[in-house]
Amino acid sequence: MDAAVFIVSAVVVLTGAAGVLVARNPVHAALFLVQTLFGVAVLFVLQDATFLAAVQVIVYAGAVVILFLFVIMLLGVDRAEDLGIEPIAGQRSVAAIVGASMLGLLLTVLLVGVDGPTGARGANAALGGAEDNTRRLGEALFTDHVFAVELTALLLTVAVVGAVVLARRVRGPLQPMPVVTVASATGSDDASATGSDEATATGDDPAAEADDEGEAG
């Protein structure tokens, strides 16, 4: 039974992954990713990690991929991309080398079996029944790590406040750059525009770069 479930979900995972690579349309690629993530969730259930499976479906398949789709559709790239062009020169060959070495490392670890030194067992290391795992995680979160959970709430609040502050309209005129005025610095009234301005400002500012070099020397 286990073997059958494993084989079926493995096929689902692998066809999904292949689909992400092959699909010409980015939206289809994102949907294939959902298929892969669901397959992985089934594998988690098979390992009695029910909580992880639920998180996998809710967070990855539910939230992350939806965000992907948002970005794809908002940016209007929901059409086939020309994959013949390399955006960064030499990117593909480097990616191939890095990917191959990662695969090599993984295989080494799996086949040779490096036995890394670890310490005592963690709070959620001992796996019991299916419910046990979820309960243990919940207990650990609300006893040992309750302060961390609360702090995460504060962290998210800070991030939201920060994003709102940065995304606000700028009142009044922008101050000119002291050395080189950036062409697009006049009309930046939202965060994304400001962000791109910065990129050009840092890149196009010969004085700042010269300054940096001077400091390095």
Add this chain to the structure above:
Amino acid sequence: MLAVATPEVLWWALLPVLFLSVGGLLLLTVASLVRRLPDWLPQAWTVVTGLAVLVACVPMWCEVRDEGPRTTLAGSVAVDGSTVLVTAVLAAVVVAVALLARPYLRREDLPGVEVYVLLMLSAAGGVVMASADDLIVLFLGLEILSIAVYVLAALHLRRIESQEGAMKYFVLGAFASAFLLYGMALVYGATGSTRLALVAEHLSATVLVDDSMLLAGIALLLVGLAFKVAAVPFHAWTPDVYQGSPTPVVAWMAAGVKAAGFAAMVRVLVTSLGTHASDWAPPVGVLAVASVLVGAVVAVLQTDVRRMLAYSSVAHAGFLLLGVQAADADGTAAVYAYLVVYALLATGSFAVLTVMGGDGDAAHHLDDYRGLARRRPVLAGAFTLLLLGQAGVPFTGGFVAKLGVLAAAVADRGYWVAGLAMLGAAAAAFVYLRILVSMYLEDPDAEAADGSTGPAVPLGARVVIGVACAGVLFVGLVPGPLLDLARDAVPVLVGS
């Protein structure tokens, strides 16, 4: 359902975090609901919150002194002398920055609530860092502190340099956080716990056959923390960010962020990984010497006073690391004493810079300080005292602080490290001398000489500069109380 035993909470020990976070969020809520908030309210609210934290620190200090250090929330928060001392430093800096911020915001015509909200939230993160007895809590505290500071750095929305500096700080800071997190994961993998007390217990009870994972973890932790405190070679963001950010915010970065970073570094390295001090102390020594030398030498080459002070803050980070690499109680006490003195020096100095910046926060060139002594003798005198303090001249607090860390390094037989650091201190003195020469010996520009009396000094800045100068002088003349305080603040590990 089985009842779950929830951990015991010492509410009085959490008061600083609660005051700062609730204070910030309350101000945010009120400001978003009320259409026209009175102009003075956000500042007054921040000052009151900061003072409330300072007041709350007094009974905490007495409690810790009488009853001994302890942990709370299942061992994830340490309540000891270092927690209270660093909390008090952070709260004092918050008050000072709030006092500086309002005239600055009015001069630059910037909206006036976010600064205070983010400042208080950032300080809450700093307090969490200072009291973290758990790697996860430490990381969350650091992120709360950092994200608020990234936004604060970009807060001058109309100055492109502010945006540029914030962008650099954010990108590099995110990298550093990733390093730190990876280091924490490896340390957890090697020791089986994120609780600092349990990490120390495990390391003292067992001898690791292969400690490569632990050492890699420590190295990555060191990278992440060294970035936060701006130690060479992780200092590259400092000059641009100090130059671009609103000047009151720079005071917070220099005094507050550094204090929180060093508190965390001391707790993680010295107290928790103390058994492996022979592994991490030499690299920290190298970082210390590199920071002092590079900071001092490169500062000499600058012509912008904010960049000068940025590099001098790098040099100060080097001196603080000198105390850390001694890896004993004396070194730690010296670090805390240095932190207190540096908080005074940095807030005072950047208060002067806030005043000097003028419209647009742009007048920070060395030439803008020409003849300041003739135009604004009191301001120039105060700045002189603060610069002499930074240089470590005797009878100022800076001397006491530098002497402490150098003595700790020498006692630990780090003669080379201490010698090179003294060389760096001598080079750094030249930087401060350059500003002094410009203020006292050079004639003011023609336009400035035409009867203008220099920048107006608002009341808040007067208070901050005055208190900073008085503090620096007091510590320089009567160092005993601060040194006793710092010795009592050395963190102790309490098993949970």
